[in-house]
Amino acid sequence: MDFSLNEDQELFRKFVRKYLNDQEQTKVARDYIAGNVEAVKQAITGVNELGCMMVNIPDDYDGMGLGKLDLVPIMEEFGRTLMPGVFLETSAFAVPIINQFATTEQKQQYLSEVASGEKAFTIAWLEPSRSYTEKGIQLEAILEQEQFTLNGMKTQVADVAFAQYLIVPVRVNGEVSIIVVDKETPGLTITAQKGFDETRQLSSIYFDNVTVPISALIGPLGDGWGILQEGLLSYNAAVSSVCVGAMEKIIEVASEYACIREQFGQAIGRYQAIKHRLADMKLSLETARSLSYYANWALETTSEDRVEAICSARIFATQAFVEIAAHNIQIHGGIGFTEEIDCHLFVKRSRFYENYLGTQAQYYDQAISALGWDAATKAKEHENLLIS
Structure with a gap:
């Protein structure tokens, strides 16, 4: 059985590598360390124009309709250059769960925005003094009148500067559910944290009576x-x-x-x-x-x-x-x-x-x-x- 990449995948790798080489490889990461976020965003825009963000998004939502294997050469090239951004969180986490569990309306909104390069996702999971376990998810979301109200804190959220949406695991009536929250929602406060890897900048996110509509729920309640x-x-x-x-x-x-x-x-x-x-x-x-x-x-x-x-x-x-x-x-x-x-x-x-x-x-x-x-x-x- 042959597990090697096919000719088209290797060809796409060459295009991505050439672009990142033109960006002087790790210079983009060093720009991020120096605080030059705009230079990094320009580099990310170039990557998006190559089509990297639309690879595993279905045709119906303006994507290429390719598979998960087609992400492999792209991710390898990002690894070679320590590319900053939320490509992993978006293409390898948010897109698969939205494609599998979201409603048609949610797919039309979120996947189309990702495919165009307009929006991206990061993951707000970890809570202070807790772990990446089911018991570690304690942020409460109260469901009333077709909307959720969130109060609590998430920590070590990666690269919020490059994401518009947060995937937030919460507790609703004691069960874990997944909610998508726009980072510009009123009541949401983002505070920078000091991290070990300066090419992946971390933040704490405080939710103070943050309200989001029930349409932001991904999948059924309690299936988070x-x-x-x-x-x-x-x-x-x-x-x-x-x-x-x-x-x-x-x-x-x-x-x-x-x-x-x-x-x-x-x-x-x-x-x-x-x-x-x-x-x-x-x-x-x-x-x-x-x-x-x-x-x-x-x-x-x-x-x-x-x-x-x-x-x-x-x-x-x-x-x-x-x-x-x-x-x-x-x-x-x-x-x-x-x-x-x-x-x-x-x-x-x-x-x-x-x-x-x-x-x-x-x-x-x-x-x-x-x-x-x-x-x-x-x-x-x-x-x-x-x-x-």
Whole structure:
């Protein structure tokens, strides 16, 4: 069975890569760190003009009508350049759940706006001192007279500057539901937070008697947790692709540096310690790529093993990204710790994905459950995770 990308997908990758190379690759991320949001928005506009945001949106809503696999090369290219923005949250989370659970009217509004590049989504899930679990969702939404009233706080919401809509998990009569909230709704206050990865800027969002119509509800009341799980499958398959792209770029840079940096009269790449480390990095990359391609195929075909495939790809890719980014700094030596080159940017992004929208332990649990392993095996996996 061939899980490689087809000719059209690789051709689209070339167009995206050329555009991002013209934007000087990680310069867009550095512009964001410097506070030049308008420059980043211009770069995002160019990406939208290529059609990246409409790939998996149906034809009926002004999209290309392509599948989830067609997102893979795009996400890999975004990973290579650490592209800021909410492409993942929009194309790999919001679009799939809206397409699957929303009403026709909601699809016409939201999907058409995304396809045109006018609007985008981010996810307001995490609450202070809570976790990405069902019990961690406690923000209350009171339903009266065909509208919801929200009071509470969400934290660590990524890149609100590039999104118009928030996907907000809430409690309605004790059950989890999903509501879409426009960030300009009266009573909503956005406060910037200090984050580890400056290329993904975080915010706290306060809801003070924020009212939204019942038409903002995605799916039936009380079905929110199941909807979130479906969204996470799409999101994590895409995250594995982003990590693959980032790791590929890191290895290219590290290999190039190992060939030009000389020590004791010869390139450091001639020493076995560097050779072995680069070989291990490449092995991890190709393993992650295989897992990622299979995960996205399983998602596309609704394969029976899609949950364990996607969780496995997410776990391995994010862990490998962390390790490879750290190895890259070691290969570069002292200069790897400086601001001038990109090593630290990849380290920070790897740590961002490690526990964003769920911890590694949570995804281990989910994979173990999907595989049907017994309690003893599960306990052993937890023990090994803690040791590592």
